Amino acid sequence: MNTSLIGLIDLNNFYVSCERVFDPKLWGRPVVVLSNNDGACVARSQEAKALGIAMGVPWFQVAPLQHSHGLIALSSNYALYGRLSQRIAAIIRSHVPQQEIYSIDESFVDLSGIADPNTLATQLRQKILDWTHIPSCIGIATTKTRAKLANHIAKTHPEFQGVFNLESCTPQWQENIFRHMDVQEVWGIGRRMAKRLQNLGIHSVFDLYKANPHELHHQIGVVLARTILELQGKPCLNLHTQPVPQQQMVVSRSFSGLVTHINELKSALLQHTCRAAEKLRQRGLVTPALIVFAHTHPFRTQDPQYHGHCMVPLVTPSQDTLQLVQAAVQGLKQMYRPGYRYKKAGVMLPDLRPCHEQQSDWLDPGTSCQRQSLMQTLDQINQRFGQKTLVPASTLNTRRVAMRRDRCSPNYMGKWDEIFSVSCDQDFLRTW
DNA sequence: TCTGGGGTCCTAGGACCC
DNA sequence: TCTGGGGTCCTAGGACCC
Incomplete structure (x- = not known):
């Protein structure tokens, strides 16, 4: 029987690398990409990491480094990162038989039975770099957990030139x-x-590798036992080459300030509801209910705190914007408490099912067909003329709350009027 | 002044049933 | 006086991931 061999391709400092593709001025400089509302640092270049900027650190804490160390901060541009991610996934797919897209910047691939996995990985890494200018590292090992470790070694040891195969080391070297x-x-x-592990005397990867999975299963839990087995080279986590069905969906945002008026909450919630319904239709899913939630600022301990939520069941599972908007308004009325300063609001859709499993409303099948074609038209118009070209009227009569996004790069790959352009003079053209 | 968003899985405990 | 045991389902909360 062939032993399985797994590769983990991880794109380096992905969001920062995406920004650098279109703006060479960012090369060699410390750069961070900020979360929504420009709140926290969610991606850092090597140079920014070297300045001691930790993942998730609030922007205001490191903002002084702009002047002292030339730190550059950008708002996140997920439309751009998503497009580049798709391109790279396609490059990977053309090189390996089985691929699991694990996140926007990571893919596991099946390298079992490949004669020279190290060479394949090196070629793949080079092609991603040549075709997209995004650097990556590839870790290779017999299980996912070991491949993750191998990837970490590839990232932190430049001498391996971005590819590290844990299984080509002797057991002594691995343990070391x-x-x-x-x-x-x-x-x-x-x-x-x-x-918890430190309290049990487990400090290093080696300590965990040598631990007894059965004992720790009883002491802590099955997840940890599986991790130990994986670390020891016994696979417990399969490669998911087919997308795993999504169970729930959340669309939520923090406000850049604090919000007290119900109409401001309504504005945000209805925007999130429209977005959620659109995502349901894109993914071919329906939801049996909608949960609205909003809460106060957890870090403002001097303020009274409130976590409100309300579930509104739907008559039949749906992906219809208008039905969901109606449910959101109903939920908001029940959930809202005046007198609080809200920081975040959102909607959750639980127990998602594929829409082909959906039972139509037998009391009114004609209407549901009409509504389906109405939603198709809505999506087509918004796709062609831009998001929010056509929206339910009820979302307009509200006080809008804007999101802070002061440092955003253009959508170079997704909008005609923001597309990347190159200009050069006539002399340059003549040299071609 | 200023602290993200979107997911998954597991477990404990309560309700309920026979 | 004396009050079972085993099973399922659901939910909330915790922990983790990127």
Whole structure:
């Protein structure tokens, strides 16, 4: 039987790398990409990491580095990152038989039975770089958890030139590497679990690798036991080459300031509801209910706190914007409490099902067909003329709340009027 | 002044049933 | 006096991921 071999392709500092593709001035400079509302740093260039900027750190804490160290901060441009991610996924797919797209910047691939996986990985990495200018690292090992570790080694040791195969090392060498890595580097071990493990005397990856999975299963849980087995080279996590059916959907945003008026909450919630319904239709899903929620600012401990939510069941599972908007308004009325300063609001759609499994409303089948074609038309118009060209009237009669996004790059790959352009003079053209 | 958004999985405990 | 045991389902909360 062939032993399985898994590769993990991880795009380096992905959001920053995407911005650099279109703006060479960003090369060699410390750069961060900020979360929505320009709140926190969610991606950092190597130079920014070297300045000690941690993942998720609030922007205001590091903003002084702009003047002292030339730090550049950009608002996140997910439309751009999504397009580049799709391109790279297609390049990977053309090189390997099986691919699991794990996140916007990571893919697991099946390298079992490939004669020279290291060479294939090196070629693939080079092609991604040549075709998109996005640097990446590839870790190779017998399980996903080990491939993650191998990737980490590839990232942190430039001498391996971006590709590291854990299985080409001797067991002694592997153990030596594991001894020098903190247990929190292991995929699935977060801050809290690391703390619990430290109390049990498990500090390094090596300590966890040598631990008894059955004992820790009883002491802590099955997730940890699986992690240990994976670390020891016994696969517990399969490659998901087919997309896993989505169970729930959340669309939510923080406000850039604090919101008190019900109409401001309504504006945000209805925008989120329209977006959620659109995503349902894109993914061919229906929801049996809609949950609206809003809460106050958790860091403002001096303010009274409130976490409100309300579930509104639908008559039949739906992906219809107008039905969902109606449910959201109903939920908001029940959930809203005056006198609080709200920081965030959103909608959740639970228990999603494919729409082909949906039972139509037998009391009124004609109307549901008409509504389907109405929604198709809505999507087509918005796709052709831009998002929010056609919206339900009820979303207009509200106080709008804007999101802060002061440092955003253009949508170079998604909008004609923002497309990347190159200009050059006549002399230059004559040289061609 | 200023702290993201979108997911998954697991577990414990309560309600309920026979 | 004395009050079972085993199963399922649901939900909330915790932990983790990118």
